[in-house]
Amino acid sequence: LKYIGLLGFGTVGSGVYEILNNRSEELALALGEPVAVKKILVMPADLERKKAEGFDVSLLTTRFEDILEDPDIDVIVEVTGAFEDGLRYMRSSLEKGIPVVTANKSVVSAHMESLLTLAKEKETPFLYEAAVGGAIPILKPLKEEILLNRIDEIEGILNGTANYILTRMFEEGLDYDKVLKKAQELGYAEFDPTDDVEGFDSMRKLRILATLAFRGAVSEDDVIVSGISSITQADIDYIKSENAVVKLLGRAVRTGDTYTAVVEPIIVDRSDSFASVSMALNSIAIRGDHVGELRFYGEGAGKLPTADAILRDVIDILLGAARWRNDIGDEKLSNANDTQTGRYYLRVTTDAETLEAIRARSADFAVAPYWELTKDGSLIVVFGEAKRSDVYALVGEIELKREDFFIARVGYR
Amino acid sequence: LKYIGLLGFGTVGSGVYEILNNRSEELALALGEPVAVKKILVMPADLERKKAEGFDVSLLTTRFEDILEDPDIDVIVEVTGAFEDGLRYMRSSLEKGIPVVTANKSVVSAHMESLLTLAKEKETPFLYEAAVGGAIPILKPLKEEILLNRIDEIEGILNGTANYILTRMFEEGLDYDKVLKKAQELGYAEFDPTDDVEGFDSMRKLRILATLAFRGAVSEDDVIVSGISSITQADIDYIKSENAVVKLLGRAVRTGDTYTAVVEPIIVDRSDSFASVSMALNSIAIRGDHVGELRFYGEGAGKLPTADAILRDVIDILLGAARWRNDIGDEKLSNANDTQTGRYYLRVTTDAETLEAIRARSADFAVAPYWELTKDGSLIVVFGEAKRSDVYALVGEIELKREDFFIARVGYR
Numbered sequence: 065l066k067y068i069g070l071l072g073f074g075t076v077g078s079g080v081y082e083i084l085n086n087r088s089e090e091l092a093l094a095l096g097e098p099v100a101v102k103k104i105l106v107m108p109a110d111l112e113r114k115k116a117e118g119f120d121v122s123l124l125t126t127r128f129e130d131i132l133e134d135p136d137i138d139v140i141v142e143v144t145g146a147f148e149d150g151l152r153y154m155r156s157s158l159e160k161g162i163p164v165v166t167a168n169k170s171v172v173s174a175h176m177e178s179l180l181t182l183a184k185e186k187e188t189p190f191l192y193e194a195a196v197g198g199a200i201p202i203l204k205p206l207k208e209e210i211l212l213n214r215i216d217e218i219e220g221i222l223n224g225t226a227n228y229i230l231t232r233m234f235e236e237g238l239d240y241d242k243v244l245k246k247a248q249e250l251g252y253a254e255f256d257p258t259d260d261v262e263g264f265d266s267m268r269k270l271r272i273l274a275t276l277a278f279r280g281a282v283s284e285d286d287v288i289v290s291g292i293s294s295i296t297q298a299d300i301d302y303i304k305s306e307n308a309v310v311k312l313l314g315r316a317v318r319t320g321d322t323y324t325a326v327v328e329p330i331i332v333d334r335s336d337s338f339a340s341v342s343m344a345l346n347s348i349a350i351r352g353d354h355v356g357e358l359r360f361y362g363e364g365a366g367k368l369p370t371a372d373a374i375l376r377d378v379i380d381i382l383l384g385a386a387r388w389r390n391d392i393g394d395e396k397l398s399n400a401n402d403t404q405t406g407r408y409y410l411r412v413t414t415d416a417e418t419l420e421a422i423r424a425r426s427a428d429f430a431v432a433p434y435w436e437l438t439k440d441g442s443l444i445v446v447f448g449e450a451k452r453s454d455v456y457a458l459v460g461e462i463e464l465k466r467e468d469f470f471i472a473r474v475g476y477r
Numbered sequence: 478l479k480y481i482g483l484l485g486f487g488t489v490g491s492g493v494y495e496i497l498n499n500r501s502e503e504l505a506l507a508l509g510e511p512v513a514v515k516k517i518l519v520m521p522a523d524l525e526r527k528k529a530e531g532f533d534v535s536l537l538t539t540r541f542e543d544i545l546e547d548p549d550i551d552v553i554v555e556v557t558g559a560f561e562d563g564l565r566y567m568r569s570s571l572e573k574g575i576p577v578v579t580a581n582k583s584v585v586s587a588h589m590e591s592l593l594t595l596a597k598e599k600e601t602p603f604l605y606e607a608a609v610g611g612a613i614p615i616l617k618p619l620k621e622e623i624l625l626n627r628i629d630e631i632e633g634i635l636n637g638t639a640n641y642i643l644t645r646m647f648e649e650g651l652d653y654d655k656v657l658k659k660a661q662e663l664g665y666a667e668f669d670p671t672d673d674v675e676g677f678d679s680m681r682k683l684r685i686l687a688t689l690a691f692r693g694a695v696s697e698d699d700v701i702v703s704g705i706s707s708i709t710q711a712d713i714d715y716i717k718s719e720n721a722v723v724k725l726l727g728r729a730v731r732t733g734d735t736y737t738a739v740v741e742p743i744i745v746d747r748s749d750s751f752a753s754v755s756m757a758l759n760s761i762a763i764r765g766d767h768v769g770e771l772r773f774y775g776e777g778a779g780k781l782p783t784a785d786a787i788l789r790d791v792i793d794i795l796l797g798a799a800r801w802r803n804d805i806g807d808e809k810l811s812n813a814n815d816t817q818t819g820r821y822y823l824r825v826t827t828d829a830e831t832l833e834a835i836r837a838r839s840a841d842f843a844v845a846p847y848w849e850l851t852k853d854g855s856l857i858v859v860f861g862e863a864k865r866s867d868v869y870a871l872v873g874e875i876e877l878k879r880e881d882f883f884i885a886r887v888g889y890r
Contacts, residue, residue: 083767087625094624094803199768201618208614208789211507212500337774340750347772354496355612355785359760361750361772372768376621385798390507 067102072144079371167194173268191377199369213352220348224364225260262291270314279393480515485557492784580607586681612782626765633761637777638673675704683727692806
């Protein structure tokens with residue numbers, strides 16, 4: 065019998081428990097023996113609630129040590145969602161030589177180098193497939209391809225909440241606030257949606273992907289981030305008129321010994337592969353010198369899809385097939401985000417005088433921009449090939465309020 | 478040192494050799510020791526050619542036994558492309574307990590059950606990722622998901638040649654024969670393109686995918702096949718006018734204890750995920766009850782992409798991480814292809830009398846079809862929900878020549 069220690073019994077934790085029950089026969093057959101949850105770490109309040117629901121309380125504990133010190137436990141699954149506690153649980157488990165599987169993207173993003181170093185030191189598997197792209201098998205294929213390829217590009221729709229909001233604004237003409245509220249009601253968006261809509265969640269996932277793909281640490285600070293919270297129907301109207309859609313994309317590109325890593329809204333043609341990725345789905349593409357372009361697509365979050373990804377890691381550990389020893393390479397790359405250029409879209413909604421000032425300054429760009437005044441009196445500027453930092457500098461000098469403008473890159477190749 | 482015995486030194490075999498050379502350092506680091514090709518089986522004529530090219534002939538042999546009997550060889554990579562010989566080489570290797578990796582889709586499709594039984598009997602890995610979807614990591618993720626999900630649907634653009642022809646006919650308005658000739662010049666299509674354009678290659682891949690996904694044998698005979706060789710610009714014009722594209726799709730669906738498995742041209746909306754899969758690319762989607770929909774996309778063929786897929790299998794074997802024991806399940810499913818229904822598009826180009834006969838007969842369908850006469854005098858019939866077999870029966874009764882009509886399904890959900 066193989067045993068799992070489950071840390072956290074919220075949405076994802078319950079999903080892990082449910083799939084293990086649904087698939088017990090198939091798993092026993094494949095593993096040569098049954099696998100079950102031995103103990104579940106819950107908050108004191110949840111203990112009472114679960115008791116009231118008639119759940120077998122002998123499985124539950126409020127003390128992490130009950131799991132850490134249980135000699136029967138073969139794998140610890142960390143799905144608390146907590147930052148400090150999550151990190152502490154993972155460190156303690158690895159220290160003790162107990163393999164860890166986590167979906168905790170914040171902790172992995174902040175500490176993947178030290179956790180992987182500890183894992184190697186202790187010869188103890190540490191896997192985190194569910195931390196990026198939800199159900200999509202991306203980290204495992206990526207770890208396989210880095211052995212056989214030089215990966216120079218990785219990009220994706222990495223946040224389901226932002227993509228859900230953009231899709232509904234686009235397809236139903238709804239306002240940002242209205243769609244955000246619906247997303248919160250449906251449980252797609254948090255009460256504080258900042259991480260999702262301002263791109264920080266995508267940034268963490270891109271940092272993890274780029275670190276694996278480029279074989280050298282790309283930290284959170286190495287990623288430029290801009291989000292979608294200021295997008296309006298004026299933007300959507302313009303983008304629609306160009307037969308395009310807008311997606312929040314994370315994108316990291318290596319050129320020689322330098323790389324760029326940016327999360328930003330990107331306006332893509334309707335025929336682009338990312339254009340058909342709608343609602344809460346995620347999609348990730350990688351490009352290697354031998355394998356060419358590989359593209360993956362699936363549920364970016366959710367109880368059972370995330371639990372499925374976690375259990376793939378658990379099975380790999382139980383079968384002795386886990387790969388974690390070579391996650392971090394020793395490439396020394398320098399960040400070239402400052403040099404990033406592209407075509408950029410800017411919409412500003414403010415008083416006429418300020419608009420005129422923006423128009424005047426944008427005329428100084430090397431490539432003459434395109435201007436348009438919308439029905440509601442906003443100014444749209446589409447810059448030809450320009451430095452990203454110059455576009456943002458222009459907005460910064462004018463001291464616009466965050467809600468008064470929206471910037472998106474136009475195309476990405 | 479780990480050694481590979483390479484059977485075949487054509488396009489894919491050379492790719493395997495090339496990647497092993499390009500990535501020797503990274504592979505040695507990951508595997509803990511270097512991996513190299515020990516011996517290559519070539520045809521006598523190639524031996525002379527390679528000698529003339531200055532290739533190290535001590536690596537080459539024309540006798541399979543030199544590889545089979547070499548005690549240093551850890552994995553045999555079969556990329557001969559030959560049917561009888563390929564099968565014989567694989568059987569002999571497994572019999573002797575030497576792990577086998579193959580890209581030979583014809584042999585895997587015809588014999589996967591017996592090869593996997595032999596592999597299990599001999600406790601010897603047998604992997605064939607490169608046989609389906611070229612570079613796309615699909616069989617390994619599928620083998621992982623079948624443990625955690627009931628998979629009820631699998632579908633894909635499985636043949637790069639057919640997709641290349643359809644893409645260029647569509648985008649450049651070229652005729653079928655002209656594009657086929659270009660595809661042959663570029664090496665995408667064989668001298669005899671029947672397998673690719675008539676759907677038999679897709680059928681083999683669908684048979685392999687469905688057998689894995691449904692956990693019970695779906696044989697080649699269980700798949701209905703129709704191809705694209707009779708498509709004309711009259712078809713393309715109509716499909717374009719519907720804001721759609723046409724793709725040769727393989728699709729297998731399970732409902733309860735029955736399933737359907739069909740390879741046929743399908744007209745899909747431009748917003749469909751398959752619509753953006755162009756030229757020689759492949760794309761495969763699976764749907765599981767826990768993981769939801771997963772979609773994969775990449776190069777469907779080619780020297781280095783295929784070699785990359787082969788080497789992923791080789792690495793799994795050398796790391797002891799290969800999965801092949803549970804490829805075939807014991808589900809007893811019955812084939813329900815006869816009951817398959819859908820909307821169907823039919824274009825017929827023939828004499829006016831025959832067209833009138835078709836029009837009359839098609840009027841007898843339960844749902845009244847849509848009729849249209851094209852500029853060149855062809856008849857287009859779009860059937861509402863109808864049995865697939867009824868549509869083909871109508872064409873069969875009229876005894877039309879294969880080149881005089883084109884049938885495609887309209888949509889697939």
